[in-house]
Amino acid sequence: MRALFFFITICCLSSSVYPQKSRYRFAESYVGLATEFSPQQQTFSQIENGRIIHKDLPNQLHPRILIGGTHFWGHADFYLSIPLASFPLSGNKDATYSNNVITGFRFYPFKLKSQSLRPFTGLGFNRMSLQLANGPTYGNWQTFTEAGLSYRTKQHFILGVSAHYFPNTTFQTAIDREQFSETKLNNYTFSLSIKKVMDFSRSYESENNQRFFAKLKEELKQENKLNTYSVGLGWSAYIPLERSEHASRKPFFNDEIEGNVGLDMALGYYFHQTDAAIRLSYRRHKQEETAFDYSYSLNKQSLALEAFKFLFDFHGFVPFVGPFAARDYYHLNEKDVQRTVSDHKEESWGYGLVFGWDIRLSETDFFILRTNLRYNPKVDLKQNGLTYTSNAIEFNFIQLVFYPERWKAYKSLINQ
Template sequence: MKKLLSVIWFIAFVFALQAQDSTKVRLNFAQTYLELGTNIYPSFTGRVWETSEGGVNQQHPLSFSPMLNIGGIHFWGRGDFYISVPFASLATSSSDQVKAEISESVVTGMRLMPWALKSGQLTPYLGAAWIVSNFRQKVDQADNPLFNKNELRLDGGFLYGKQDWLFRLGVNGYPKHRLDYPVDATHFQTIQTPALSANLGIIYTFETTAKGMKPEVANQLNTYANFSKPDEAKSHFGDWFFGIGPSTSFVLESSAYNQKKHAFVNQRSISKTYLDLALGYHFNQARMVTALAYRHVPFKEKAYGLTQNTVKNSLLFETYYYLLDYHGFTPYIGLNVGIDKLVIKENEALVAEKNQVTPGITFGWDILPGKTEQAFVLRTNLRWVPFQKISINGEIHSMNQLEYNVIQAVWYPSRKKWYK
């Protein structure tokens, strides 16, 4: 099924590229937007454990999950790439004793429009997203866990608006809408969460690329071919840069220690949001970057009297190479090595501590209208650390993780001087 979906989206993506008008240029390739929206989840049936009767049904009511979406309309109105930042899960009470919350904490997705988005025109879209969904079912004052899972979300709907304002009406579909939830420290119940949710949003779009740019500069940028070299512009040897941005880490492998000792917590933890701080040097003519990055990565699992805190402090050295430039979308790939300290505590008691050097892979992309003269750059970093782990009482606690630095603001101080 996943392979079929991938083929369908690839065909649609190629179709969208082939449908482009050759008169369209680099500086109107993308438009940024902010969207205030909400997901509306219908009522559904949960399962509550009762020692005398086993599992019994519990009806959970309609709920809302408001969020801020940050994205860009790409390919001249045919593609939409976005991330979502949730505010909260707003659920009406199931009963005096039982409450439930359902939400999505990390969403990264794309939508394709078969007809280019235009002012005053109703435009349909289809899309897919990688999401982290959250579920908690709280009974009385019990310390029930917040369960997370990575999954695919499909969506479709319509956009309509004029000039800078758009309205969205859509439907989200969840192919895997069930989970085994620990209703207490020893018992699990299968819960069918909603297969569909409605999506409403109001969108404000704005143009930042060409605004305030001198006509001769804009004309020069628009002369670049669709696919060009990242170092095509005349440039000096290199520049220092500083970067900062929010990140989240996802453990990709289950913990053998938690499976044996604490089966009622998430076996693949997701970190709290943290800052990625970077200092690096961009070798303009060589299309390469070397950088140092510092991250304080906190994980927390809490349920049924257990509070497990895992903290990773990491100083990482990485180097990567820019592959190509497609209208300002500039992907790169490289290697990294981290000097890490892992500390794990349970209810404030130290259970494991380790210093280690861990290799990994760095990949991502820059979004920029210019080339190596661009002083301010938006960068997305992903780092895969497949070999990291720590032993707790003879059992392996995997830290095989993917770091997702969603949007990093990167500043090259010297480029402003060179650009002038």
């Protein structure tokens, strides 16, 4: 909630301070690389030959891919940071940990421009994970803070250095099925990064392109194709907001078993006059955990009908919100040393709220980037008297949305 409040505040400030700015200078995209260093000073516990021993946590280096963009004319930065690997530099390799995929927002009080060094502060959202040999993967979803410096070169590279503070780094870890100990990771990590900026929208500002898009809109209007269908493709992360009774009956499991990142496919129809859309979406997610020869998995497939309304267009940033109804298919499976404990299948109706935003360059873009979030309220499904579902958020940071009819009209007009 703090991150959402901070983001809304920045939007409001930007809309009042920069109303004269062009929508085509609103955002620039980038890709890049980063390396994250995680120093450690603590130990973790394991059982060897019937005795509890303590080992040093390893210092680790995490190379990452960065995908994102600067927004609000160089005053904000939204990004995804995706880990590629983990390299232990010292300590014992029986413990591994990661900050996993990071979704972050940075605020530049002074505009980031060419050949300038600028400070920033930021907020991010991630799941810190820790796994000890033969044990489960423990996870802490949390909001972190960061600060650093960025320098933009004349060749449109952004060089950065940053420090990050993660507030929730303490885990109650299982040594075996019955014994537990506390393991604490360092609250701080440090990063170096390089990003290449790409501006796909600046050419839209020319008079020739403005006339072209006005003509394209008129042709679509004459052909009654301003209302049109779309196809979407992206990746959606499943984030449980609470533990389930069924999984948490095993104390050596993580309280909230993490969901995977699954394919998010959609077929939609857009209504131009009302600036709204309906959409049929399909997602497939899996929550699974294995520890001390006990395995747990919950597969969920969801086919949803969604309806949402775009609220406003702020220089190409277009938020939306609406309800959805879904038909969900569950498969719960548990094994204890290869002996099947549960094998349960069930169908259920679901409902929830979908919200997010589009990045639009014009009213007739044939290709846009969309961010989707879905709130799934708990459905009271039970196995052996215990619920195995929980409240959850699905987060699709980048969905590629394609409008075939607009593409056909665009090609036809280009070839005239």
